[in-house]
Amino acid sequence: MSSLEHSPVQTRPTGARFLAGLMPRAEAVAIPVGALLAGFAAFSVFLLFVGKSPVEFFALVWKAGFSSAFSWQNTLSRVAPLVLAALCVALPARLGLVVIGGEGAIVLGGLAAAVTGTAAAGLPAGAGMMAMVLAGMALGGLCIGAVGALRIKRGVNETISSLLMAYIAIALLNHFVEGPFRDPASLNKPSTAPLAEALRVGDMPFIAAHWGVLAGVAACLISWILIERTTLGFAARIAGDNVRAAQVQGLPVSRLVIGFSALGGAFAGLAGYFEVAAVHGSANASLIAGYGYTGILVAFLARHNPLAILPVAILLGGFEASSGLIQRRMDLPDATILVFEGMVFVIILLSEMLYGRLRAFTPGFWETR
Amino acid sequence: MEPVEIGLWGVPLAILGGAIRVSTPFIFVSLGECLTERSGRINLGLEGTLVFGAMSGYAIAFETGNPFAGVLAAALAGACFGVLHGWICKFKGVNDIAVGIAMMLLGMGLAFFFGKPYIQPQAPDLPAIALGWWSDIPQVRAALQVNVLFIAGGLLAVAMAWMFRTTRIGLIVRVVGDSTDAARAMGLNPDLVRLLATAAGGALAGVGGAYLSLYYPGSWTEGISSGQGLMAIALVIFARWNPINCFWAALLFGGAGALGPALQSVGISQGYYLFFAAPYVLTLGLLILTSSPDRAMQGAPLELSLTK
Numbered sequence: 001m002s003s004l005e006h007s008p009v010q011t012r013p014t015g016a017r018f019l020a021g022l023m024p025r026a027e028a029v030a031i032p033v034g035a036l037l038a039g040f041a042a043f044s045v046f047l048l049f050v051g052k053s054p055v056e057f058f059a060l061v062w063k064a065g066f067s068s069a070f071s072w073q074n075t076l077s078r079v080a081p082l083v084l085a086a087l088c089v090a091l092p093a094r095l096g097l098v099v100i101g102g103e104g105a106i107v108l109g110g111l112a113a114a115v116t117g118t119a120a121a122g123l124p125a126g127a128g129m130m131a132m133v134l135a136g137m138a139l140g141g142l143c144i145g146a147v148g149a150l151r152i153k154r155g156v157n158e159t160i161s162s163l164l165m166a167y168i169a170i171a172l173l174n175h176f177v178e179g180p181f182r183d184p185a186s187l188n189k190p191s192t193a194p195l196a197e198a199l200r201v202g203d204m205p206f207i208a209a210h211w212g213v214l215a216g217v218a219a220c221l222i223s224w225i226l227i228e229r230t231t232l233g234f235a236a237r238i239a240g241d242n243v244r245a246a247q248v249q250g251l252p253v254s255r256l257v258i259g260f261s262a263l264g265g266a267f268a269g270l271a272g273y274f275e276v277a278a279v280h281g282s283a284n285a286s287l288i289a290g291y292g293y294t295g296i297l298v299a300f301l302a303r304h305n306p307l308a309i310l311p312v313a314i315l316l317g318g319f320e321a322s323s324g325l326i327q328r329r330m331d332l333p334d335a336t337i338l339v340f341e342g343m344v345f346v347i348i349l350l351s352e353m354l355y356g357r358l359r360a361f362t363p364g365f366w367e368t369r
Numbered sequence: 370m371e372p373v374e375i376g377l378w379g380v381p382l383a384i385l386g387g388a389i390r391v392s393t394p395f396i397f398v399s400l401g402e403c404l405t406e407r408s409g410r411i412n413l414g415l416e417g418t419l420v421f422g423a424m425s426g427y428a429i430a431f432e433t434g435n436p437f438a439g440v441l442a443a444a445l446a447g448a449c450f451g452v453l454h455g456w457i458c459k460f461k462g463v464n465d466i467a468v469g470i471a472m473m474l475l476g477m478g479l480a481f482f483f484g485k486p487y488i489q490p491q492a493p494d495l496p497a498i499a500l501g502w503w504s505d506i507p508q509v510r511a512a513l514q515v516n517v518l519f520i521a522g523g524l525l526a527v528a529m530a531w532m533f534r535t536t537r538i539g540l541i542v543r544v545v546g547d548s549t550d551a552a553r554a555m556g557l558n559p560d561l562v563r564l565l566a567t568a569a570g571g572a573l574a575g576v577g578g579a580y581l582s583l584y585y586p587g588s589w590t591e592g593i594s595s596g597q598g599l600m601a602i603a604l605v606i607f608a609r610w611n612p613i614n615c616f617w618a619a620l621l622f623g624g625a626g627a628l629g630p631a632l633q634s635v636g637i638s639q640g641y642y643l644f645f646a647a648p649y650v651l652t653l654g655l656l657i658l659t660s661s662p663d664r665a666m667q668g669a670p671l672e673l674s675l676t677k
Contacts, residue, residue: 098466156660159413159466160603164653167596171646178642296470335481342475346457349468353460 020366027361032301035351039344046339052330064325065318073208077279078291078317080212081106083309084271085295087223088144090304091264092158094227095240095257099147101162102268103292104169105140109269110276111173112139114192114283115181117199117276125198132199133273140269141262143169148261152254158261170288177284191284201278212274216310219267223306226263236260268292294320297345316341379508380631386512387627388620389519390585394419394577394594395619396522398601399608400529401573403615405451406605407533408566409546409559409672410458413469415574416598417476418450422578424484427589430579431492439492440518440579447575448568450476455567459560465674473598487589495584518580522616525573529612542566546670574598595645600652607655609668625651 044054065075088102113136120128143165150156176182176192183193201211227233239246239253246253272287280286298316302308323337359365398415405412412418422443430439454472458465498520501513533539545552545562552559577597582589604622608614629644661667 098464098470100470150657150660153662154657154660155662156656157603157606159470160599160606161653161656163596163599164603164649164656167649168646168653171642171649174645175640175642179640293474297474300467300471333482333485335478335485338474338478339482340478342471342478345471346453346468346475349463349471350457350460352464353462355462 016366020363023361023366024363027355027358028303030361031351031354031358032303032348035348036301036344038351039340039347042343042347043340046343052332056330057326060326060329061319061322064322069208071318071321074321075314075318076207076209076213078320079310079313080210080216080274080278081271081289081291082295082298082313082317083216084212084219084267084274085291086298086302086309086313087219087306088140088264088268088292089296089299090302090306090309091223091227091260091267092144092148092257093240093299093304094233094236095260096243097148097151097257097261098159099144099162099261099264100159100296101144101147101164101166101169101292102264102295103288103290104162104166105143105265105268106272106275106292107166107169107173107287108143109136109140109272110287111176111192111272111283112136112269113273114195114276115176117195118181118193120199121196125196128196128199129201129277132277133270136269136273136276137266138269140272141266144265144268145258145262147265148258149254151261152257166292173283173285173287181283183282186282186284189284189286191280191282194282195277199277200281201274210274210278212271212278215270215274216313219270220306220310223263223267227306232256232259268295294341297341297348300345301348377635379635382508382512383631383634384624384627386514387631388624389512389515390623391626392619392623393516393519393522393580393584394597395601395604395622396519396526396616397577397580398574398598399604399615399619400522400525400612401447401570401577402602402605403570403608403610403612404529404542404573405563405567405570406673407546407610407670408542408563409549409670410455410563410567411465411469411602411674412451412454412472412567412570413466413599413602414450414454414472414476415469415571415602416594416596417473417480418447418571418574419476419578419581419598420594421450421476421480422447422575423582423593424480424487424578424589426575426579427492427582428484428487430583431487431490434493436493436495436583439583440495440576443575443579444572445575447571447573447578449571450575451568451571452564454571455564458567459564481591484589484591488591491588492583494587495580497584516580516584518576518584522619526612526616533612543670546672549672574601577601596649600648603652603656606669607652607659609659610670611668622648622651 047054047057064071085102088105089099092099113132116132116135120131147158147162147165150161151158177190181192182190203210204214235251236256239251239256243253275287276283294316298309298312302312319337323334326332326336327334398419402415425446426439426443429442430436454468457463457468495516497514497516500515501510504510541557541562545557545559549559581593600622604618608618625648628647629641633641
């Protein structure tokens with residue numbers, strides 16, 4: 001008789017039980033990956049439509065982005081700003097904010113770092129670098145922190161205000177590099193004065209990429225620990241799910257929104273710092289490279305999970321690194337990558353409707369087998 | 370005609386002329402967004418629609434030699450973007466604000482992709498009407514060269530306000546925008562109404578884009594829009610979802626955008642690049658002033674995710 005009292009689940013083979021536990025977690029990976037592949041397919045159709053070969057396209061992306069040490073260097077140089085810009089979207093997103101003005105924080109961070117670097121020429125190199133990092137992060141944090149504050153204090157839509165901030169930041173950059181901080185020696189491309197050699201950031205040992213990549217990895221880890229392993233992050237997740245419930249619980253919702261926004265902005269400002277100190281050597285229009293916008297796509301593809309941001313940024317960094325080769329070899333315009341990114345973005349958002357709908361990912365589907 | 374020396378009077382005159390010239394795309398995009406938002410949906414992708422409208426309008430005007438064919442093509446292209454946006458947002462769990470951002474990137478990407486061959490050639494311009502015929506001063510005449518689309522935009526604002534207030538279609542859009550449940554109870558299909566409102570809104574944004582490339586600045590470049598589509602969306606909030614207010618707000622924004630060039634025309638070039646920021650600062654300032662902390666914004670459609 002006792003065998004009849006066993007619950008049915010226990011009599012199932014371990015494989016089914018294993019799947020029943022695993023599949024709900026697998027959903028979070030399978031749907032974005034599936035959507036990404038669907039995006040590749042849609043873009044392939046687009047390429048066929050304009051008379052180009054999708055096989056050649058993806059082969060060139062592989063060649064220019066991932067096949068050799070040189071191409072990895074190209075890719076990784078884009079990973080640092082992409083990761084940091086994506087965090088500027090992902091951190092506020094945990095509180096339900098859609099912030100898309102990371103480009104502005106990058107620009108302001110880079111400008112602040114360059115101006116501080118010029119002013120700190122007399123300081124020891126270590127102190128000068130530290131001042132540049134702090135200035136870049138502070139201005140970036142102020143920019144996006146203000147967006148969060150406007151949202152929570154005045155109800156101003158953060159998507160619109162952050163993008164307006166980006167346009168204002170670009171106007172400020174143009175004003176300062178054309179006027180007060182212009183290096184008279186920069187004729188064709190107005191820039192701030194070039195940084196002293198001691199204030200430049202070099203490459204990491206063994207990896208042909210600057211230290212910004214490591215900073216990006218560290219920022220991802222810090223963000224992940226903050227969100228998943230601290231009470232602050234727990235409070236932020238509650239507030240992101242339901243603001244009213246969080247307020248009833250007495251959580252400091254305003255401070256959380258402003259704090260997470262400011263931290264995201266500070267990371268984007270850090271990206272601006274590395275663009276100036278490790279790539280361009282001064283602040284100029286090259287700071288407006290669109291990393292802030294690609295970072296939005298990275299964050300959404302990673303579903304705002306800081307640990308997933310890194311591999312996604314490497315993937316998209318590779319695509320962006322291959323843009324030049326694709327233009328030359330396939331005679332396609334530079335906007336090709338933008339079309340690709342737009343298509344992937346739309347399909348990724350479309351895939352949001354699949355969560356909880358696919359029966360293969362529910363525990364019950366496997367337990368009743 | 371020789372320019373007459375009119376001194377500092379040139380500044381307000383240049384701002385007026387600039388306001389009329391610059392405001393037209395704002396009028397069309399904000400009226401389109403007003404219609405879409407009144408149905409309870411937000412379309413942040415109108416910036417991309419505007420740019421694609423500018424490209425397609427220019428391309429078709431160049432190929433056919435008729436600027437109005439370009440305007441029509443831009444409207445059709447904008448409607449296609451609107452339909453896509455409306456169709457995607459229909460699904461449960463899809464965030465319409467995020468979809469707008471994606472559509473913005475896609476629209477700009479497609480416009481730059483297909484627009485490469487049209488950067489060089491010169492397409493025919495849209496005609497303007499000389500409303501300054503009564504004046505002998507050339508600056509006044511220049512300021513009052515009013516494009517037909519500006520006048521069409523003004524009439525459209527009045528027509529849309531009338532539509533919302535007195536017609537059956539206006540009532541349907543308003544009901545859907547205020548309560549999905551009430552609309553269903555009335556036997557309406559909210560998804561279909563929103564799809565059509567988003568498509569019509571996209572078409573208007575496309576027309577706004579065609580104005581950019583076919584009249585002012587009057588050629589197709591990749592930098593043709595500097596956030597006009599997005600500012601127009603902010604402007605709808607400021608205008609409290611009222612089409613007539615949208616028209617006046619668009620004129621105000623156009624004037625702000627004309628401030629820098631107007632001051633430069635009388636020799637004030639200090640902080641020239643800062644004046645580029647004027648429209649954005651004005652938009653942000655007005656957004657801050659007109660938003661309210663408790664988020665219950667007066668006049669906002671109740672189903673709008675922007676205000677929830």
